[in-house]
Amino acid sequence: xxxxxxxxxxxxxxxxxxxxxxxxxxxxxxxxxxxxxxxxxxxxxxxxxxxxxxxxxxxxxxxxxxxxxxxxxxxxxxxxxxxxxxxxxxxxxxxxxxxxxxxxxxxxxxxxxxxxxxxxxxxxxxxxxxxxxxxxxxxxxxxxxxxxxxxxxxxxxxxxxx
DNA sequence: AACATTTGACCTAT
DNA sequence: ATAGGTCAAATGTT
Numbered sequence: 325x326x327x328x329x330x331x332x333x334x335x336x337x338x339x340x341x342x343x344x345x346x347x348x349x350x351x352x353x354x355x356x357x358x359x360x361x362x363x364x365x366x367x368x369x370x371x372x373x374x375x376x377x378x379x380x381x382x383x384x385x386x387x388x389x390x391x392x393x394x395x396x397x398x399x400x401x402x403x404x405x406x407x408x409x410x411x412x413x414x415x416x417x418x419x420x421x422x423x424x425x426x427x428x429x430x431x432x433x434x435x436x437x438x439x440x441x442x443x444x445x446x447x448x449x450x451x452x453x454x455x456x457x458x459x460x461x462x463x464x465x466x467x468x469x470x471x472x473x474x475x476x477x478x479x480x481x482x483x484x485x486x
Numbered sequence: 487a488a489c490a491t492t493t494g495a496c497c498t499a500t
Numbered sequence: 501a502t503a504g505g506t507c508a509a510a511t512g513t514t
Contacts, residue, residue, distance in 0.1 A: 340491055342506055355505070359490085371505095492511070499504080 336390065338370050350376040360392045368392075 338356035345352045353373040358366035367388035375381045 339489090341508095343492080344504060344506095347503060353504085357506095488514085490511105490513075493509090495507085495509100497504100497506075500502085 334370070334384070334386075336368070336392070346373065349373060358390065358392060366390060366392055 337359035339359040340354055341357050342355040343352050344355070351374045353371060356370040356372065358368045360366055368386070368390045369388050371383075371385040371387070373383045373385075375383060
């Protein structure tokens with residue numbers, strides 16, 4: 325049909341386990357998970373959301389680490405960023421990205437927050453003061469900062485004892 | 487039949 | 501309370 329773009333292949337098999345419509349986006353967001361290692365070894369998840377601005381652009385958010393071993397072949401395919409990284413096919417360069425959520429990143433040292441430029445979406449009674457932090461290059465930054473394993477409980481644990 | 491996807495309900499975090 | 505995220509049953513496909 326007219327559908328040209330489908331979720332790009334990353335080299336891993338993903339099983340779709342949910343889909344939800346996101347406020348502020350015209351298209352629903354798909355939730356994927358590693359098709360192997362039942363619900364135990366592979367905490368790797370993947371989020372796919374197409375931008376309402378560019379329906380041809382898919383915002384893929386990877387999170388978690390891959391514990392699956394891909395046979396015994398050389399990694400010809402560049403493995404996606406381990407932690408969370410956003411990969412898009414093309415950047416509009418007109419407006420920043422909708423918004424990123426810190427989610428359940430408890431091990432993150434520096435928090436990476438983004439804000440939507442869509443003016444004011446919220447406003448249902450209470451409007452909590454959000455800490456708007458502009459990030460220059462989250463993708464590279466995160467990759468560099470997170471090149472270590474999360475299992476390393478070295479300094480991050482000291483942030484909050486309780 | 488087995489597996490993956492679909493869809494609504496349920497749960498959690500904000 | 502709301503938006504977002506996950507689960508689970510049903511359905512479809514291989």
